[in-house]
Amino acid sequence: QSVLTQPPSASGTPGQRVTISCSGSSSNIGSNTVNWYQQLPGTAPKLLIFSNNQRPSGVPDRFSGSKSGTSASLAISGLQSEDEADYYCAAWDDSLNGQGWVFGGGTKLTVL
Amino acid sequence: EVRLVESGGGLVQPGRSLRLSCAASGFTFDDYGMHWVRQAPGKGLQWVSGINWNSGSIDYTDSVKDRFTISRDNAKNSLYLQMNSLRAEDTALYYCVKSRGRVSLRLAFEIWGQGTMVTVS
Numbered sequence A: 001q002s003v004l005t006q007p008p009s010a011s012g013t014p015g016q017r018v019t020i021s022c023s024g025s026s027s028n029i030g031s032n033t034v035n036w037y038q039q040l041p042g043t044a045p046k047l048l049i050f051s052n053n054q055r056p057s058g059v060p061d062r063f064s065g066s067k068s069g070t071s072a073s074l075a076i077s078g079l080q081s082e083d084e085a086d087y088y089c090a091a092w093d094d095s096l097n098g099q100g101w102v103f104g105g106g107t108k109l110t111v112l
Numbered sequence B: 001e002v003r004l005v006e007s008g009g010g011l012v013q014p015g016r017s018l019r020l021s022c023a024a025s026g027f028t029f030d031d032y033g034m035h036w037v038r039q040a041p042g043k044g045l046q047w048v049s050g051i052n053w054n055s056g057s058i059d060y061t062d063s064v065k066d067r068f069t070i071s072r073d074n075a076k077n078s079l080y081l082q083m084n085s086l087r088a089e090d091t092a093l094y095y096c097v098k099s100r101g102r103v104s105l106r107l108a109f110e111i112w113g114q115g116t117m118v119t120v121s
Helices: none
Strands: A009-012 A018-023 A034-039 A046-049 A063-068 A071-076 A085-095 A098-103 A107-111 B003-007 B010-012 B018-025 B034-039 B045-051 B058-060 B068-073 B078-083 B092-099 B109-112 B116-120
Touching: A009 A018, A018 A085, A018 A107, A034 A063, A034 A071, A046 A063, A046 B109, A071 A085, A085 B045, A098 B045, A098 B058, B003 B092, B018 B034, B018 B092, B018 B116, B034 B078, B034 B109, B045 B068, B045 B078, B045 B092, B058 B068
Parallel strands: A009 A107, B010 B116
Antiparallel strands: A018 A071, A034 A046, A034 A085, A063 A071, A085 A098, A085 A107, B003 B018, B018 B078, B034 B045, B034 B092, B045 B058, B068 B078, B092 B109, B092 B116
16 A cells, blocks of 8 residues: 555546646655656656656646645646556655655556 | 666575666766665555665665665766565566755656566565
8 A cells, every 4th residue: 555645547538637636644745845757658657747846858848746735736738648657646755664755556547 | 868777687586685786877877866666567666775876875665674785886887776585575677766866865766767677486
């Protein structure tokens, strides 16, 4: 069971806007920034959003991130077939038992 | 072009050891922290360990503490993961990952290698 909670699946039609949620706690999302990764089928993950809402060079502005309290969201507008992938949120966790990076379980996005 | 190439994976019996290596190129290696992240077959991502630029800050996920050791050789542009007392649950694709920063382990995973598969059976 993952420390961060994501819906296992999401879907949308081309051109639609979809959002993927990521829920955590005060020791991770509540006190640290959130990053999002995209994993296309059969490939290594790729950084999509860092520091809650920053896009690395080359990532289209169709992708956006936000954070509020202990939750974060990834929004994809103008959905395209090539966006079909697994999406993971991640945050540093400062729990009493130790510290380190924690991930969500991943959300499989299907473009219908 | 930034490249991370992992090697050293394979099939190993429970209780045995394995050493993973990651050869980095295309960037100034000692300007960045590095991590290992793994993915069990059909499962999600799990952070394993991280090391900052000068090995002054190192951390591990609880399940590998006292069994795995991360290290780096900046002169050789290489990252390593010594894995001892391997268990079936360590079976995964292990990714070498470049951090966005130098000192803190808390910065995003910027560049990922293609991974090396470790099977414990």
